[in-house]
Amino acid sequence: MELLEKSMIEIICKLEKIFSPTFFDSMEHLTIYLPYEAKVGGPVQYRWMYLFERCMHELKKKVRNKAKVEGSISEAYIVEEIFNFCLLYFEPHIQTRRTKVTRNDDGGHIDIQDRLSIFTYSGHPLERSWKWYLSDEEIRAAELYVLLNCIEVETYIE
Incomplete structure (x- = not known):
């Protein structure tokens, strides 16, 4: 990591001699600080913000009042939580977001005895079939x- 940190600084300096300043934004200079961040912070999974950012993206799409964004986001979050909580009390036969059928379900019956557990989803092809060689x-x-992922294989693995 230390070698990468030192060589990256030299590489960026050489690139700045070749390319115009408009080529560089924060992403090129970010590579200088990444080795240091990895040494200090450790594995990235303990400080990864992607899931939070994806959640915030969904909430920001629900903003109605541009003058009070934070209030709109908190209201959207509360409404979403109430909605999910209320779904728990619907009867099982009522189709909701939690109990909807899979996208390709054609309502047919599957004989599970002849299939592996990972191939038990019912459905039909979306388009015409074609040959594909792996x-x-x-x-x-x-x-x-x-x-x-197959339950039937677990006994052989053990």
Whole structure:
């Protein structure tokens, strides 16, 4: 990390000699501080803000009063929480956001005995079918997915 930090400073200086100042924004200079941040802060998952930012993006889309943004956001959050709480008390046969059927569900019956647990979702194809040959890398990825997510394989792994 220390070698990366030192070499990045030199690289940025060389780039500033080649490119005009309009090429640079905060992102190019961010690379200088990232090694230091990784050394001081440790793994990024403990300070990652993406989930919070995604939540705030959804709340900011619901702003109605541009003069009082914070109040609008807090009101939207409270309404969302009340809505989710109330959904818990609906009867199971009433279709809500929590109980909606999957997108490709055609209402057909699936015989689960003949299928692996990861292939039990009902549905129908969206478009016409076509042949697709998997590369070796895609086959290995599919095998790994089955090994990691299939309940039937757990006994063999143990």
